[in-house]
Amino acid sequence: MTFALQFTIDVLSLGGAYALMALGLVIVYGILKLVNFAYGELIMVTGYTLFLMGGSGLPWLVMAAVAVAMAVVTGVLTDYIAFRPVRAKSITAVLITSFAFSTLLQNAALLFISPRPRNVPLPALFSQTVEIAGVITPVRNLVTIAAAVVLLAVFAWAMRRTVLGIAMRAAATNFTMARMLGIPANLIISSAFAISGLLAGVVGILWIGRIGSVVPGIGSEPLLVAFIATVIGGMRSLEGAVLGGFLLALIDTSLNYLLSQELLKFRDAFTFGLVILILLWRPEGLLKGPATGQRT
Amino acid sequence: MTGIVKSLIGAAAAAALLTGVSARAADDKIVIGGALSLTGLQAPLDTPGFKGAQVAVKYxxxxxxxxxxxxEFINIDGKSDPVTVGNVAVELVDxxxxxxxAPCDFDFGSPASREAQAADIVGLSTCASDPLYSSWTLGDKQFTLSMWNTTMGAVAADFAKEKGWKTAYVVTDQFIAYTKSLSKYFVAQFKADGGEVLLEDTYTxxxxxxxxxxxxLKALGKKPDVIFVSSYGTDIGVIIRALRxxxxxxxxxxGDAYDDPALHAALGEQMGNDVYFVTHTWMGPEAHPDMPKFIGLYKQMFGEDPDTSFVATGWDSVMMLAQAVKAAGSTxxxxxxxxxxxxxFKLLTGDLDYGTAEEGHAPDKAAVLLELKGGKPQFLGWRRPESVPAP
Incomplete structure (x- = not known):
């Protein structure tokens, strides 16, 4: 019983973070049909904003809010700098500019701050533990679960009930048709980047809360996780990304518990092996999403 | 199209001309080439070495x-990519x-040493500590400034014996050769010292x-006397926090991966206690009488205090090479x-005596032992183990 609870908390807290990462990536992909490779740097920006405000004496929640806001701003900037100027030209160009933007941001942190880790201020809550039915668990895991539930619920509601959400879903299904019906393309795309930044900002704080410091390359792991999760879940489906995030966390955590010490060294090989099996079974990912995919 | 090809050929010719010029110009100066990585994964360890080396060259x-x-010290960014590091070394030889x-790690540094060996010149890693960094694997002109992990693991295990810690829990990060071999040698020496390893676990x-x-660990049902964690980067803090x-x-x-002020601050007053680690040096006069002089020169050059003790590895690398060149009377x-x-060699990073090429250039080197108290490191002293596990 204790084990089951421990396992559930582990999967949900890791899965919550993974799901948010994946959702932030797929929201842009859904509309542009392009992976934003500068996505990991949004998490980096969140971390460095927290670090830079470390000595300011502001309440932590204010610092966290500013950090998330910076991620949103950087997300929108990604659109303006890396995507918009070349969006209509070629896929290759956009891929390269998004890589370039990512490298640019990472190296800016490297040059102007330091290649060495920098500490971020964290509230005491992030290093406290609670005991639930005999299981001692860090509070930040519960915070992650709560944040994921709230954000996913708000997101699901907004996509179904608000004009912007409906317009974004329409754009993701058939962008040309949506534009003909009067949906402003630039606004929709910028909104997607802003939401992507918001999700990256929140997940960045939760992720950095586990680590306690920020390095220029901090975003590469979340980017990889988000990418794999969206591929398993279905690149075109928002629900798929969330499902993929939780599934990846389930696979990782199960392997962590199940594999023997000798095999645990090769855990990533097992994880990716399972991912390949899933893709052989469902080449489009678990959930299919709207039946289009033409880049417009 | 032809225009592009022409300009490419032009550029290649110009580059060939340039390298030719600088290779000839080397007669009136001594050129030390650096393949240190200033970007990427290896940058946190190589950038300090790079800065320390610059201070030494100026001195x-x-x-x-x-x-x-x-x-003259020419460093070309190895970009934390083994292939680039090798290419950079070729370029430097040119x-x-x-x-x-060479970069401060076997995986990233060895390509530079292989190229140095191919060009019949000395290659020195600023702080690679895996015993793979030896003349056995890399050739008879290749060295590492660092103690090997055999020494690092042995000092840690001997310290546990000194403290009377009999049972250990060992965590090994599967990241690189460094993290894996450090645990291996700790366990070997710990067992030789009569200790018992309760559980060895793996981390990614x-x-x-x-x-x-x-x-x-909980399923064991008993608590270990001591926990040995061999990991890398910010993950060390994650593991220690999770345990505490x-x-x-x-x-x-x-080991020396703990020697990072950001890690100490991340653990903080609350969790940065009872953590001991073996590293290269300590930035105070207790470690070496010349340390304050070096820190002064560093400050003069960069306008700030060093943010890690790894800067001393760069200074030592250049100063030791200089001493060897003087003794040899040639380059x-x-x-x-x-x-x-x-x-x-009496270095800032400890007294050092290399084995012969047949002995793998095994560095017989002293190590520093530090303790973390309230998130602040304290100097416990130099250690030179009497015996180390076989590499």
């Missing part, structure tokens, strides 16, 4: 140079480098999730290598 030049010649400084770098390992949070307050032991690869084998 040498301000004091009459080396063999009456000025010393530019007339007579010695090569970047996971930032230690819950399965904690569950296995659920009440494992046994002392934690580790010829074989002569300098012989001088390094025969010399004994």
């Amino acid at each position: 040498l030049n301000d004091n009459g140079g080396l063999l009456g010649k000025q010393v 530019q007339g480098a007579q010695m090569i400084l 770098n970047g996971d930032n999730n230690f819950s399965a390992q904690l569950a296995r 949070e659920v009440g494992y307050d046994a002392p934690v032991l580790g 010829d690869g074989a002569d300098v290598a012989e001088a390094l084998e025969e010399g004994e």
